[in-house]
Each structure stands twice: as structure tokens, then as C-alpha cells.
Amino acid sequence: MRITLHIWRQRNANDAGKMVRYEMPDVNQEMSFLEMLDVLNEDLIAKNEEPVAFDHDCREGICGMCGCMVNGMAHGPLPGTTLCQLHMRHFKDGDELYLEPWRAAAFPVVKDLVVDRTAFDRIIAAGGYISVATGSAPDGNAVLVPKENAERSMDAAACIGCGACVAMCPNAAAALFTGAKIAHLGLLPQGQPERAQRAIAMVAQAKQELFGSCTNIGECEAVCPKEIKLEVIARMNGDFIRASLSGR
Amino acid sequence: MELNSNSPSGPIETRWDRHRFNLKLVNPANKRKYTIIVVGSGLAGGSAAASLAELGYNVDCFCFQDSPRRAHSIAAQGGINAAKNYHNDGDSVYRLFYDTVKGGDFRARESNVYRLAGISLNIIDQCVGQGVPFAREYSGYLDNRSFGGAQVSRTFYSRGQTGQQLLLGAYQALERQIGMGAVKMFPRTEMLDLIVVDGRARGIVTRDLITGKIESHFADAVVLGTGGYSNVYYLTTNAKGCNATAIWRAHKRGALFANPCFTQIHPTCIPVSGEYQSKLTLMSESLRNDGRVWVPATKRDKRAPSQIPEAERDYYLERKYPSFGNLVPRDVASRNAKAVCDEGLGVGETGLAVYLDFRDAIQRLGASVIKERYGNLFDMYNRITGEDPYKEPMRIYPAIHYVMGGLWVDYNLMSNVPGLYVIGEANFSDHGANRLGASALMQGLADGYFVLPNTIGDYLASNKFDKVDASHAAVREAESNVHAVTRKLLDAKGKRSVDSYHRELGKIMWDYCGMARTADGLKHALTLIPPLREQYWSDVKVLGSGEELNQSLEKAGRVADFFELAELICRDALDRNESCGGHFREEYQTPEGEAARDDEHYAYAAAWGFQGVGQPPLLHKEPLTFEYVHPSQRSYK
Numbered sequence: 001m002r003i004t005l006h007i008w009r010q011r012n013a014n015d016a017g018k019m020v021r022y023e024m025p026d027v028n029q030e031m032s033f034l035e036m037l038d039v040l041n042e043d044l045i046a047k048n049e050e051p052v053a054f055d056h057d058c059r060e061g062i063c064g065m066c067g068c069m070v071n072g073m074a075h076g077p078l079p080g081t082t083l084c085q086l087h088m089r090h091f092k093d094g095d096e097l098y099l100e101p102w103r104a105a106a107f108p109v110v111k112d113l114v115v116d117r118t119a120f121d122r123i124i125a126a127g128g129y130i131s132v133a134t135g136s137a138p139d140g141n142a143v144l145v146p147k148e149n150a151e152r153s154m155d156a157a158a159c160i161g162c163g164a165c166v167a168m169c170p171n172a173a174a175a176l177f178t179g180a181k182i183a184h185l186g187l188l189p190q191g192q193p194e195r196a197q198r199a200i201a202m203v204a205q206a207k208q209e210l211f212g213s214c215t216n217i218g219e220c221e222a223v224c225p226k227e228i229k230l231e232v233i234a235r236m237n238g239d240f241i242r243a244s245l246s247g248r
Numbered sequence: 249m250e251l252n253s254n255s256p257s258g259p260i261e262t263r264w265d266r267h268r269f270n271l272k273l274v275n276p277a278n279k280r281k282y283t284i285i286v287v288g289s290g291l292a293g294g295s296a297a298a299s300l301a302e303l304g305y306n307v308d309c310f311c312f313q314d315s316p317r318r319a320h321s322i323a324a325q326g327g328i329n330a331a332k333n334y335h336n337d338g339d340s341v342y343r344l345f346y347d348t349v350k351g352g353d354f355r356a357r358e359s360n361v362y363r364l365a366g367i368s369l370n371i372i373d374q375c376v377g378q379g380v381p382f383a384r385e386y387s388g389y390l391d392n393r394s395f396g397g398a399q400v401s402r403t404f405y406s407r408g409q410t411g412q413q414l415l416l417g418a419y420q421a422l423e424r425q426i427g428m429g430a431v432k433m434f435p436r437t438e439m440l441d442l443i444v445v446d447g448r449a450r451g452i453v454t455r456d457l458i459t460g461k462i463e464s465h466f467a468d469a470v471v472l473g474t475g476g477y478s479n480v481y482y483l484t485t486n487a488k489g490c491n492a493t494a495i496w497r498a499h500k501r502g503a504l505f506a507n508p509c510f511t512q513i514h515p516t517c518i519p520v521s522g523e524y525q526s527k528l529t530l531m532s533e534s535l536r537n538d539g540r541v542w543v544p545a546t547k548r549d550k551r552a553p554s555q556i557p558e559a560e561r562d563y564y565l566e567r568k569y570p571s572f573g574n575l576v577p578r579d580v581a582s583r584n585a586k587a588v589c590d591e592g593l594g595v596g597e598t599g600l601a602v603y604l605d606f607r608d609a610i611q612r613l614g615a616s617v618i619k620e621r622y623g624n625l626f627d628m629y630n631r632i633t634g635e636d637p638y639k640e641p642m643r644i645y646p647a648i649h650y651v652m653g654g655l656w657v658d659y660n661l662m663s664n665v666p667g668l669y670v671i672g673e674a675n676f677s678d679h680g681a682n683r684l685g686a687s688a689l690m691q692g693l694a695d696g697y698f699v700l701p702n703t704i705g706d707y708l709a710s711n712k713f714d715k716v717d718a719s720h721a722a723v724r725e726a727e728s729n730v731h732a733v734t735r736k737l738l739d740a741k742g743k744r745s746v747d748s749y750h751r752e753l754g755k756i757m758w759d760y761c762g763m764a765r766t767a768d769g770l771k772h773a774l775t776l777i778p779p780l781r782e783q784y785w786s787d788v789k790v791l792g793s794g795e796e797l798n799q800s801l802e803k804a805g806r807v808a809d810f811f812e813l814a815e816l817i818c819r820d821a822l823d824r825n826e827s828c829g830g831h832f833r834e835e836y837q838t839p840e841g842e843a844a845r846d847d848e849h850y851a852y853a854a855a856w857g858f859q860g861v862g863q864p865p866l867l868h869k870e871p872l873t874f875e876y877v878h879p880s881q882r883s884y885k
Contacts, residue, residue: 012796028522032632035524038747045745045800050791053799055314058487059527061628062412063318078631085631110458111797118435121315125427129420130379134299134697135370137377140404141334144388145381154381154406157413161317185379 001093003027005040007052008100010109017109019098029089033076034059034066036088053112061085061225064160067167068113069100074164074223082162082225102167105210106174117163119209120177127201128181130190149187156183158226165220165228171212176220178202179232182239196243203240251504251855251870254658255359260345260876264363267659268702272709279304282708285452285467287439287494289316289422291415291689292672293473295696298421301430303701308465309422309431310454312438312489312802317419320475320487321692324411325532325625327393327403328375328689330368335392339400341365346877348687351397351577352652352680353829353845354879355507355853357872359659360677367694372404374697378417381406393621395685396533397577397884403686408532408624414689418696438802439494440733441726442470442501442668443716449498449668450716453726455734457802460795462730464723468713469667469704472498473696476651476673478511480810480817481762482754484648485517485530491806492813495655495674503663504855504868506656506676508813509821512683512830513763514649515581518632518642519601528647529632531604532625533685536574538609538618539642541565541581543602547592553603553641564588572884579682579830579843580884582646586763587841589645596643605641646763650688652679652830653820656855656870660703661695664855666711669704671695676853681829734794737804742787746803749784753777753807753814761818766834770822774815778862781811812861819856819865826850838881847879 003024010017022044027036034056041051056066061082068083070076076086091097099113107115145153157180165176182199185191191198207213214233221230256263274282282305286297289311297309311319331344344365349356372390376382382404383391392401406413425431436457443451443464451466477492478484499505516531544551545562564584566573576584585602588594595601610618615638619626626637633643654676661669661677672692679687716723760773784807792798827836827843828850836844851873857866 028524030521031524032526035526038526039524042745042747045789045791048791051800053797057313057318057489058320058323060323060487060529061631062323062409063313063320063487065313065318080627081631085628087631087634089634114797117314121317121423121426121433121435124420125423127427129424130377131424132374132377132421133302134295134374134421134701137373140332140372140376140382141389143376145384146388147384147386150381150384153379154413157381157406157416158409160412161315184381188379188381190377190379 001027001029003036003091004096006096006098007112009052009112012111013108027088031088032059032084033086033088034084053114055114056084059084062160064162067102067162067164069102069167071098074102074168075225080225080227102163104166104172106172107163107166115163119211120161120163120174122209123174123178123202123205124181126205127194127198128185130185131194143189145188153184153187156180156187156228156232159228160226162225164223164225166211168219168223169212170217170219171215173214174206174209174211175214175233175236176224176228178206179236180228183232183235186235186239195239196246199236199239200243203236249664249857249868251656251664251868252658253357253870254660255357256659260358260362263359264366271703271706274705274709276304280306282306283308283467284469284471284704285310285465286471286473287452288319288473288475288674290319290321290473290475290672291418291692292674292696293471294319294415294418294422295693296471296473296671296700297431298418298425299697299701300704301425307425307431308434308467310434310437310439312436312457314435316422316433316435317416319415320490321415321689322412323487324689325408325530326395326534327405327410327686328371328414329395329402329684329686330372330404330690331365331402332369332372334390335401337400339402343400344368344402347398348678348684349680349877350882351682351684353682353843353882354680354847354851354874355510355828355872356678356680358874358876363699364678364691364694367698368690370698371690371693375414375417378421380413380417383407393534394537394575396536396575396581397684405534408534408622411689414693418693440497440730440805442498443723443726444501444665445716445720445722448666451723453730455730458797460793460798462727464718464727466716468708469669471669471671471700472655472674473671474674476654477813478648478651480754480814481648481757482750483520483525483528483758485514485528488527491809493806493809495670496809496813498655498663498665498668500858501665503665503668504656504857505653505816506853506855507653507820508817508856509761509824509831510652510681510829511648512578512650512652513582513646515578515585515646516604516644517647518629519596519598519645529628530647530649531629531642531644533578535604535622535625538621539574539604539606540608541574541602541604543588543593543595553605562593569884576884577682577684579832582763583832585646601643601645603641604644606637607641610638650683652676652681652683656853660706661700662703662707667707669700671700681831733805733808734801736785737788737790737801737808738794740786740788740790742789744787745789746800746807749780749788750807750810752780753810757814757817761821764832764834765821767822770818773818774822777811777815777818784808784811816856816865820854823854823867824850842881845879851879
């Protein structure tokens with residue numbers, strides 16, 4: 001099938017950047033989206049044009065490295081699916097697709113579709129962990145976790161840190177990402193001692209990184225490839241307010 | 249060169265304790281005087297960097313991805329083994345040790361494997377402490393599942409995302425240390441050379457992947473946790489970025505490369521669908537707990553699987569291996585899949601696939617239980633193939649997945665280059681010729697959390713370290729070497745893309761050094777690879793410059809190393825005139841078609857020394873002795 005691509009090309013962080021049109025006359029519908037970009041890049045190299053830079057690694061939807069906006073939707077039109085797991089059978093002959101990098105002040109563009117997401121790492125470094133030095137943990141079965149809590153914790157822990165939530169949010173908020181970690185750890189008994197401090201520190205760091213505030217629009221939940229629920233933001237707000245009121 | 253494994257002797261149960269007691273310690277107040285470089289941030293590298301920083305060392309940690317959380321450990325699905333015996337089903341440290349030595353087809357070091365089995369207990373505790381959301385019973389206790397090559401339930405798991413959750417545990421521990429300033433993290437930074445001063449590893453040369461800046465970093469010891477080299481085969485289950493560059497360039501600086509031909513082919517992957525295919529996707533081995541593997545009993549049976557009655561199906565694993573059935577080890581499952589497809593019994597368009605069928609399990613347990621156990625894997629299969637595995641069986645075929653070979657290390661995980669440590673998949677030591685399922689996560693974390701932090705202190709406390717800086721001749725030489733390689737790739741200005749060469753190399757490797765190998769095939773591969781390598785250097789086309797983000801240039805350097813490594817893999821495979829584990833030489837098989845080992849001549853680890861590009865490498869042998877698990881022909885019947 002024939003696909004027309006309009007791709008954001010930007011040499012580096014200081015370049016203005018622009019959309020460039022590429023024709024893909026013969027796309028196989030069994031290809032993944034990134035395999036289509038591979039084919040485009042091979043064609044570009046053959047024509048002595050620089051290939052499109054895009055982040056990707058595992059191509060199994062788990063590393064969180066890939067992602068771009070496809071016609072205004074983070075990771076494209078298929079719910080619960082990263083860009084690498086999106087296959088061309090979900091598009092039709094003649095489709096015109098606009099590919100842009102994540103847009104957020106906290107995610108500066110590095111080149112073409114590649115952005116800098118290290119702000120996410122700094123949010124985790126601020127408090128997204130349980131402080132247990134290697135060797136100091138008790139027997140695994142000494143800590144009982146009700147199955148339902150373990151499952152809900154796992155639902156939140158499934159976040160892959162891709163940044164789609166930020167890219168889709170009109171406020172460029174990192175609430176779903178931050179809330180997912182706060183919910184993951186806060187739902188477990190091991191996570192209780194640091195729960196208040198964790199919420200305060202992570203929320204403060206997100207603000208410092210220039211992510212916006214959450215206004216409960218829900219675009220993040222709609223595009224999250226791991227289908228993280230808005231509930232995690234409620235948990236984050238709850239923890240944050242409780243911690244603030246208790247003066248921590 | 250005499251290879252000293254520094255393995256302790258005496259009763260195996262107490263070897264690690266006695267060894268640890270004999271290691272020199274670094275005083276807590278003195279630890280901050282040392283700097284350790286950790287390359288790689290996966291389960292091994294990430295856990296090591298975090299644990300070393302907790303002890304008080306200064307740590308510089310490097311990864312080529314944009315964040316340490318992306319490392320390919322994240323893609324491991326099924327689980328992690330630990331001999332907890334929570335199920336009272338007869339498990340023990342000794343049994344995990346026994347299963348691992350046997351599963352590895354008697355080509356691993358007993359001392360290392362016993363230590364690994366013992367540490368498995370601590371790993372689960374540590375991970376639970378970190379908040380890894382392992383699957384639980386309704387009572388709140390930890391749940392387990394079974395994996396191939398074992399008859400007990402000892403695999404702990406977090407749905408089909410165990411690797412992800414364990415890695416996030418290590419990543420969070422690492423980020424905590426980064427936040428406290430104990431670890432300096434260098435993301436999007438690739439190691440391109442090892443700095444060896446006076447015979448000891450003292451630093452690395454890196455390229456900043458965004459600015460292209462080439463820079464040296466200095467330390468008192470260097471740890472490589474950079475994963476495996478499967479991607480030499482191009483189409484594998486590994487992430488696209490996985491590469492051998494760090495270990496290969498360390499090899500060229502003197503580190504021995506052990507058992508490179510021990511590659512693991514995973515039996516349950518989604519088959520290849522077309523020429524554009526960029527990688528293969530694994531379906532977790534855990535699926536073989538409930539899925540039944542079969543092919544039609546007659547050749548070229550084109551009926552839909554649901555139309556083939558029970559009597560006309562061949563559940564060949566259950567038939568040939570009644571006691572292990574669908575849970576035979578990976579090498580056995582893979583070879584049998586290949587055998588039935590070679591016979592013309594394969595299914596799907598290409599005939600290169602077998603069925604993995606959940607019909608009976610769904611009838612027995614209900615679709616909801618199957619969804620709870622494997623939901624994300626079924627979804628992934630559905631997304632990739634457009635088919636629904638709840639309704640029709642999956643089609644699967646083996647693919648390259650993991651490498652047991654890697655840089656040679658002693659019991660302390662130090663290579664033969666003093667001060668250079670190698671952990672996780674990047675080293676060779678614990679899995680012999682075949683790794684059991686759910687043991688890679690175990691080994692990565694054992695090395696990083698519990699072994700290396702204990703052993704590295706002995707080296708630091710036993711040596712004096714003069715200051716090394718950029719003016720040292722060895723540093724200048726390493727930097728200019730990196731500049732020269734980069735320049736050469738950019739200046740080739742040839743006709744073909746890096747990927748086209750990588751695909752061609754991968755095809756040669758799969759055809760002649762894949763699931764079944766012969767002396768003739770390997771010799772033929774060794775006539776194909778060197779000329780292709782020569783052509784690559786003169787004909788590769790890398791556009792753009794070295795002073796910016798240039799993904800083609802990154803790949804070009806990695807593929808250049810794959811060419812040299814591919815040759816070594818074939819030489820090792822040719823040299824090992826026996827079949828064992830993942831290394832199957834067609835000339836050496838039992839009448840039933842099982843791998844025929846030659847313990848008299850090949851019970852050793854083959855550690856190869858680099859002698860120059862295109863030059864035959866030098867073989868050093870580390871003899872393997874088995875005092876506890878006596879070599880026998882593996883039987884899973």
C-alpha cells in the first residue's frame with residue numbers, strides 16, 4: 001500500500017526544524033511502523049540523504065525507548081500499543097501520516113524524532129524507590145502482600161517511561177508517570193515508611209523540571225501504551241496532600 | 249598462559265563463605281578513595297553500580313541508551329529462579345546447582361554454579377524489599393511457576409514482565425545513588441575502548457552519542473556489564489542496540505573470550521514474516537507450562553489447526569520426552585522443532601513453524617486463568633501477527649536469544665586483565681553450554697548485587713594505584729585508536745548501508761553456525777566472512793558527521809566488531825569437535841539424534857586470545873572438573 005509521510009526533521013537542539021514529505025509507494029501491511037521507517041531510511045541512504053533519527057531499542061513494547069506523535073496521537077492510533085508494536089495493517093492505502101517528536105518544555109528535541117527524557121530519571125532519583133541497601137532485606141515471604149494489592153501495584157509498575165503521557169497532555173504534565181511510581185510503591189507494605197516523603201520529593205522534582213500541572217483531562221490515560229489508569233494520579237494527589245498536611 | 253580460575257576447593261557448600269573470608273577488605277572510610285567504572289546499566293551493571301555506591305565507592309556508570317532503565321534485561325518475560333522450596337516440592341540449593349550444571353551440559357564451573365544457586369535465595373529477598381511486585385497467592389505469599397529443565401516450581405515472576413520489574417528495582421536503587429551523588433550517570437555514552445596501563449584496566453574511552461565528543465574516563469577498576477552478542481546473527485530476540493563492542497574492544501586489549509560458540513536458540517519465538525523483518529520476538533518459555541507443542545502427523549497438511557483431529561497430531565515433545573514433555577530444556581526443544589520442520593511437517597506459510605496450543609489448558613482452567621497467567625504475551629502475539637491465540641494455536645519457531653559465551657573470568661569475576669571485571673551475560677561462567685530458563689536474571693543480579701561487591705574489594709586492597717591522566721601514552725593511544733576507527737567508517741563513503749552488511753553477515757551465521765553446525769559449513773563460513781569484512785571497510789556508506797547524533801555511525805562501529813567476532817565464533821565452533829548444549833555439531837550425535845559430548849577431549853572452557861584482525865586466535869584451555877555432578881548423557885526422557 002501507498003503511505004505518505006510528513007516527518008519532522010531537525011538537525012539538532014538549536015535548529016528550527018521543519019516537516020519534510022516522503023512517499024512510501026510500497027508498504028507491506030505486515031510490517032511494523034518502525035520497520036517502515038527502516039525501509040524509508042535505507043531508501044534515503046541510497047539517495048545520499050541522511051536517515052531519520054528515531055529512538056528505538058527492544059521493539060517489543062517494553063523498553064520505552066520508541067515513540068513519536070502520529071497524526072497528533074502519541075504512539076499512533078491503536079490503544080495500548082507502543083509505536084514499535086503498531087503494525088501497518090492498521091492503516092490503509094493512501095493514508096497520509098504526520099510524524100512529530102514528543103513536544104514538551106521538559107523534553108527538548110535532540111534530533112528529528114529523538115527527545116531528551118532524562119527529566120524522568122531525575123524524578124525517580126528524587127524519591128521513586130524504596131531505600132533498602134543490598135543484603136539488608138528479610139526473607140521474601142516475611143512480607144505478605146495481599147494479592148489484590150500486588151496486582152494493582154503491578155498495574156502501576158507496568159509503566160515503561162516512554163513519555164507519551166507528557167506528549168499528549170495539553171499541560172505537558174508528568175502526573176501519570178509520577179503517579180504510577182508513587183502508586184506502585186505506595187500499594188506495597190515495603191513502600192510505607194517513605195510514602196509521604198516520596199510524594200513530596202517527586203512532585204517537587206516534576207515541577208522543577210518544568211512539567212505542567214495536572215488538570216484531570218485524561219489524555220495521558222487514553223494514549224498510555226501500558227494502559228496506566230488515572231487512579232494513580234488520584235493516589236499521588238492523596239499522598240501529596242496527606243504528606244503536606246502532616247507537615248512533612 | 250596458565251588460566252587460574254581462583255576457584256576455592258574443599259566442600260562445595262562452604263566454598264563461597266570460605267573464599268569471602270579470605271578476601272581482603274577495604275576499610276569503609278577508604279572506599280570513597282576509589283573510583284569504579286561500570287559500563288552497562290542492566291540487571292548486572294545497574295545492580296553492581298548501585299551496590300558499589302552503597303558500599304561507599306565512587307561509581308561512574310555508562311549506558312548507550314537515553315536512560316539506564318532501557319537496558320535489554322527489561323525484555324525478559326518469564327521469571328527468575330530461586331531455590332526457596334516454598335512449595336515443599338523437593339527443591340534445594342543443591343538441586344538448583346545440579347539442574348544448572350546438568351542443563352549446561354557439563355561445561356560450567358561447579359564452584360560458580362553452586363554459589364549462584366545459593367545466592368538465588370538472597371536475590372528474591374532483595375527484590376521483594378525493593379518493591380518488585382512479584383505474583384502472589386491469595387494468602388499474600390509468593391507464587392511460583394515451572395520452567396524448562398526443572399521438575400520443581402522455583403520460578404518467581406511478575407506476570408510476563410519479570411525482567412522489567414527486576415530491572416526497575418535495580419534502576420531505582422541506582423537512581424537513589426545518583427540522587428545522592430554517589431553514582432555519576434552517563435546516558436547516551438558508548439564505550440569504544442579500554443584503557444590498559446601497566447597491564448591493568450584503568451579506564452575507558454567513550455563517545456558522547458549526542459555531541460560526538462570522544463573522551464577518556466579513569467578509574468581504579470572497570471566493570472563490564474554490557475550484555476550478550478546475539479545480534480551478530482542480525483535477526484534475534486535481542487534489542488536492536490545490543491552489541492558486543494565493549495567486550496570485543498576489551499578482548500582486543502587482551503581479555504580472553506571464552507566459549508564464543510555457545511549460543512542459545514530459544515524455541516518459542518514468533519516466526520519470520522518477511523524480508524523487511526528487523527528483529528524477532530520471543531514468546532516466554534513459561535508458555536510451555538500450559539501450551540502443548542505439536543505438528544500435523546502427515547507432511548504438508550494444509551488444514552487449519554482446529555480441523556486436524558487429535559489422532560492426526562504429533563505432540564512430538566510429549567512423545568519423545570515423556571517425563572519432561574513440553575518442558576524440556578531450550579536446546580532440546582529448539583533442535584526438535586528444527587527436525588520436524590526439516591522433515592516437512594512444519595506449519596504456516598513458510599513451513600518453518602510449529603504449533604504451541606492452549607486449547608486444552610483453556611478447557612481445563614478457563615480462559616480467565618490463562619489470561620491472568622499470560623495475558624500480555626497473548627496480546628503481544630495478537631498485535632504482531634493479527635491472530636488470536638485464545639482461538640487458534642500460536643505458531644512458533646526457534647531464534648537466537650542469548651549467549652552463554654563471553655569474556656573469560658575467574659571465580660572473582662575478574663578477567664585475565666587485572667582490574668577488568670565482567671558480569672552478567674557479558675561473561676561466560678555459569679551456564680555452560682546451555683542456559684536454563686529464568687536463570688539469566690538470576691545470574692545478572694547475583695553478579696551485580698552479591699558477588700562483585702564482595703570480590704572487587706580484594707583487588708583494590710591488594711594493589712597500589714598511581715594516578716592516570718589524559719597525558720599518559722596508553723590513554724593517548726586508545727583515544728587516537730577510537731578517532732581513527734570513527735574516521736575510517738565515515739571516510740569509506742561506499743555504496744551499501746550498514747544494515748545491508750549486517751543482514752548479510754547474520755544470514756551467514758544463521759546458515760552455517762546456527763542450530764546445527766558441520767565442519768564443512770563452518771569452514772565455508774570462514775571463507776565468506778573475511779572478504780565480506782574487507783569489503784565492509786571499503787564499501788560501507790555512513791552519512792553525516794562524527795560530531796552529532798549519528799545512529800548510522802553508532803551501528804557501523806558495532807557491525808565492524810560483529811564481523812571480527814563472527815569469525816571467532818565459527819573458529820570456536822569448528823574447534824569443538826563435539827555437540828554440547830546449544831552447540832550442536834551434526835557429526836556428533838547419538839543414534840537418537842541427541843547431542844553427543846566428548847568429555848575426554850573437550851571438558852574445558854575454550855578461552856581465546858586476540859592475535860590481530862584476520863589472524864588465528866590463540867586457544868587457552870581451562871579444564872573443567874566435576875566433583876559433585878558427574879557428567880552423564882543428559883536425559884529428559
